[in-house]
Amino acid sequence: MPIVQIDMLEGRTVEQKREMVKRITAAICETTSCPAEAVTVIVREASKQHIAKAGVLMGDK
Amino acid sequence: MPIVQIDMLEGRTVEQKREMVKRITAAICETTSCPAEAVTVIVREASKQHIAKAGVLMGDK
């Protein structure tokens, strides 16, 4: 059941995402004793025009 | 008010999505007695490089 949604800046390689979802799944399974098959991870990449911190688009920083 | 967000693998036709949102809206209205106008459905399609099950990207399965 654990559903993980990650919103992050675009630009990571497939290899980085591959390793990230593997390690996140392991982190959840090993700390909450749930089977890996129960874990779904959704990765959403956004451009700098679509994310703002402190009221400023990251593309304007 | 019911807001429905669906994250799914990319690749469905517009016709499939048209029928899906129609039937999901009917399912909610008929079981919770809310008017169809209150229901919003957002469909997000993701590539196999952006979804992982059991720690493995779907593109690697």
Place this chain on the structure above:
Amino acid sequence: MPIVQIDMLEGRTVEQKREMVKRITAAICETTSCPAEAVTVIVREASKQHIAKAGVLMGDK
């Protein structure tokens, strides 16, 4: 894979939610040819103090 998140006003019975998730899952499977086992539905109920339409809390309507 289809992950469905539904945000709705609190107050539905377990029976209504039971029927709703069943029919939503069938709607998705029958229109997108995916197996029922792939579908996860998360239902989040919110109070009228936590939902606003047209800038007004539903509890103030």
Place this chain on the structure above:
Amino acid sequence: MPIVQIDMLEGRTVEQKREMVKRITAAICETTSCPAEAVTVIVREASKQHIAKAGVLMGDK
């Protein structure tokens, strides 16, 4: 901490989004006394084929 996710129809200019995130952040900070640095806004734009109201895709309206 306030994390704001906005799902909206595609088509706004960068200038509109720039102004929108600035004013949303100010709205949150001024009403809940949190510092602007704590606020993250994620803007997701969707096509008319990916949003439905009252069971009908916005592209079919």
Place this chain on the structure above:
Amino acid sequence: MPIVQIDMLEGRTVEQKREMVKRITAAICETTSCPAEAVTVIVREASKQHIAKAGVLMGDK
């Protein structure tokens, strides 16, 4: 259509939330020319045991 989801620490008063959703809705309408009736805001409050920054639960800071 704009759907706004805000995740924030619990503890704000109803009056703060009332004012916040009003001003957020105005911010979106005035910058993207959409009618207030189209805007839905969902506020989710979380405890300090359910939010982490830099890998540390806010309740442990």
Place this chain on the structure above:
Amino acid sequence: MPIVQIDMLEGRTVEQKREMVKRITAAICETTSCPAEAVTVIVREASKQHIAKAGVLMGDK
């Protein structure tokens, strides 16, 4: 920027959540070279009456 939202069944201890968010944050930082301060994790716990797999509420399984 990475914002992580985790929806999971209720029932984990604070200690489990403490360890989980720590390890998830490390997993993201070490695979995508982002600073820990940039990572926010939101944990949402749901009852078995609010999660369905294959069209059946987990409370009915």
